[in-house]
Amino acid sequence: MKKRGMRMIGRVGALALLGMILAGPATSRLWALGEKSQEAFLRMRTVIFYDTQFSGRKFKVGDDLTVTGKFMLMPIWPKEIAFTGISWLNFFVPGPQFLRVGSWINDRFMSCSELLELGGTYEYKTVTRARYPGHWPVGVMLSMKDAGPLIGPSIYVDVDGSHEGFTNPIKTLLGNTINLEDYGQARMLIWTLVTTLIGVAWLGLWVSRPMVSRMGLVAAGRSKELISDSDKKVAVIFALGSIALVALANAMTSSQYPHTIPIQETIIKNQALPPEPSPVKAKVLDATYEVPTRTLAFRLEVHNTGDRPMVLKEFATANVRFLNEQIPGNTWNPDFPEVYGGAMKITPSEPIAPGETKVIEVVMASAEWENQRLTMYHETTNRFGGLLFFSDPSGARTIIAIADQLVIPKFGVTQM
């Protein structure tokens, strides 16, 4: 029995060791950031990112990576998720392997959270600088107060070079240039050391004496013998000395840093881009998800109020794009940061003529519904959302948000 127990402990130990060995190299290589852990309705019906572009995939330490694109805060926000509008455009990367040099929403620098509008479309730009070499997943996301992080597209980038000698200089309003990589570090270390030495000295004074044997003397009512008058004198010196040192150091700090400001905190309102004229009106009539074939299909009533024929070019949701590949040139580009969902079949495939109203069927059969965990029949809310991209012959786009459509799953089996 004992032998068996030992063997079991040995196996658990070996497994733990194997885990550590496998986890070791992973510190410079992260495999995923958990994007798919969020519920489907959250990813499909809150914020949809589009037109996202990363300026490259290979960098050297010190190079800039720029991410640009747009996002829409979906007009019918799921009631299960709070909408406060107080938002922060984040750049996600496992730790500060990249520095955020700047981020702008509608050309406004985002030094703090911004108040965004429901249904609004925003254009953003984020500039980051490679700081540590490695193979890193990077991407954008919008964090909203009370709603949490809402994740945008991401890619893997490779950074070569070395962090050795990397500096991050900025100029203060007092005119001096400082390196944020180690600014204030020496001062912090010295002060920590000085104050720690006071504590170590006080502790040393007492632990240099027998300790456990004191317990007996205290229990015997002889505790007064354990603290002498000279101990008290030393204690007074320690106490007054500590207070005097703090006071003196503060006086010196005040003269060294006469101009300081508190931590800054505010929220800025940022207006959405002005809405573009929309020559198309579209409404989803019904939608189904066929489980065995992994197919989302919906009927769409489209009314073309413009003077040019319109075609449905793309459906984008939760960072997955489905393209109508019957349109010449509308094919997948491997540089796109989103996930390729596959081809989208439109029936009838003819463009919607000016003034015409017709019902089209949109069918998207793709393993990505499962891979990206976008199958809503597992969830309490069976509604999907996304952006429909219509286009006229000149390429001018019209974007329609679907935000609240019920989906009926079809399981394809007779249940007992």
Add this chain to the structure above:
Amino acid sequence: MQYSQVDAEAKAISRKFDVVVLLSTFLALTAGFHVHQMLVAGDWSFWIDWKDRNWWPIVAPIMEITFPAATQAVLWTKFRMPIGATICCLGLLWGEWMNRYINFNGWTHYPLNMVFPETFLPAAVVLDIVLMLTGNWVVTALVGGELWGWLFYPTNWVMIAPFHVPVEYQGALMSVADVINYMYVRTSTPEYLRIVETGTMRSFAGGVTGVAAFFSAFVSVCMYVPWWLMGAHFFGSTKFFKTYEHAAEARKY
């Protein structure tokens, strides 16, 4: 064997036992106090841009007078060792530095100037000395607790003042700490999550720190009392039999 030899051997064993007790106490306090501190005041300690002049000087001293009070209750009442607060705060600092240096800096590459911990050591030494000189835990709560709260911000201002120098960054006014927060990415820390001063103490004309320190000192006094009592009654309740007869009597039941 001579008595002197026995005596020397007993003393040597006793010292070895002291070392074991002290070391295990130190490590247990390091672990316990550090976990407690991370749970109740973690972000204020982790990040330079959380070290504001309002919430940090309130939260940190109030939450961190706890273990020192309880440890003092044991080490003072049972050993007459006025080191309870100091050993706690040294343990905390040790644990914090291990975490910040190995994990935050070494593993995830945050610069040390962003993640260094605060120090309580001058206040801890003073708290121990107040207990030693007065020999009374109520007076220690009243006087030592006040000093604990008042000393916290000045002790740490020496380290954080450089990070409150103003900067104009991309057209916005920010402190150096704000710029560090902005540039060194934390995935899930939007600016609105920080619990920092929001300019709500309008009647005090910006003199926030004094008000915060006063309040912190007052609550530190209040916090000291239950934690001392907890230490004294739960962890320092070893009972001794005064005579062999008492012990024999107790065994009967």
